[in-house]
Amino acid sequence: MSAAMAANEMNALSEQEQPSASSQVTKLQQELAIQKFEAHCLHFKNQLSRIRDLSSELPQCLAYLQGQQPLENAPECAIVICYPFSQECFIYHAVETRLDVQTIHNIQQMLLPLSSQTNNEQDMQNLKISQHMANMLFTGQDFLVWRVYLNVQDPERIQHPLFTLLDTCIREGFQERDQQQRYIQDILQQERKAFSADLHDSIAQILGYLRLKTAQLYQQCKQPAYLELMEQAEEISNYTHYAYQQVRELITASRLAYQELDFIKALKKVIQEFEQQSSIVFELDHRTHHVNIQPRHSVQVLYIIRESLSNIVRHSHASYARIYIHIQEQCLQIRISDNGQGIDPQKKRKDSFGLDIMQERAERIGAVLKIYPEQPQGTCVELTLNLTGGE
Incomplete structure (x- = not known):
């Protein structure tokens, strides 16, 4: 064999090895990317268990995870x-453009009824x-978690093991989160039961x-x-009677309303309590399913709402009341209005201390409380609280 022929054979072998080496590098890079994504999925699971505000934190986590998709x-x-009980459905996603109205409607119309049923x-x-x-991944105490892949072109593609891993991490993350919240809630309930018993005794x-005795003295x-x-x-006598009423309200609130860790859930229990006491129709209009509010502030806000609803039931002669909750620029805004006979804060009975107590509670947490006549009739109570404020 001549030197020229040997050189040609060596060049041919080298050309064959280059594509093979290149494909191996590509394969190794893909395997590394998959391993990294698996690690990101596990990190995402841990994040889910620690998220406090789903509305702001969950979309960010989904966006980060989407960026790591290999x-x-x-x-x-x-x-x-x-949430089957309240018939609410919240969609969290990392899509850069907002979901169109029809997509949101289709998802809600399909998943909410299924969540209310007892299905396999x-x-x-x-x-x-x-x-x-969509896949149903987890059933919590009062909610169901679904995973939805948007605009799927090839249904077989989402059967890839990576998508199965992601489903598992989402399921286990929400399971850990639910267990932690139940544990914290159990501890708080035990403390509040003891507090309620001490007040009563x-x-x-x-x-x-x-x-x-003061009534007898009078x-x-x-x-x-x-x-x-x-x-x-x-x-x-009037002050003593009102103080007694306040303590009874405190005991009732500790037993019923504030057993819930979540502010919205506690508020719903308060509204249900007053619905059972009257024929007034109460409407709750809230634009967020979670309010990240300090526990001390939450108690005072719920007391103010309780006193407002109590005034509506006892004095307003209303047939309808609306509780509106909105968060804007880290400020919690609550507006309670009714269609009753109205109230003049400047004209109150000598034995009426509720409005003063409401103002004191608002000032205690740095909130602003306004009470004024509603048009064309009724009363409006507005409370504004900065959620970023310190103790």
């Missing part, structure tokens, strides 16, 4: 949380919603005795010999 043309992932989990897998594919009984001061003391005795 598969080409992978469909966008959305997480849908349905197998019947809730690989559901087709127009061009989207000590202060409530003392105030009950004082209420009885009746005695109606006799001619003590008429000059009647005004002071009436004032003492």
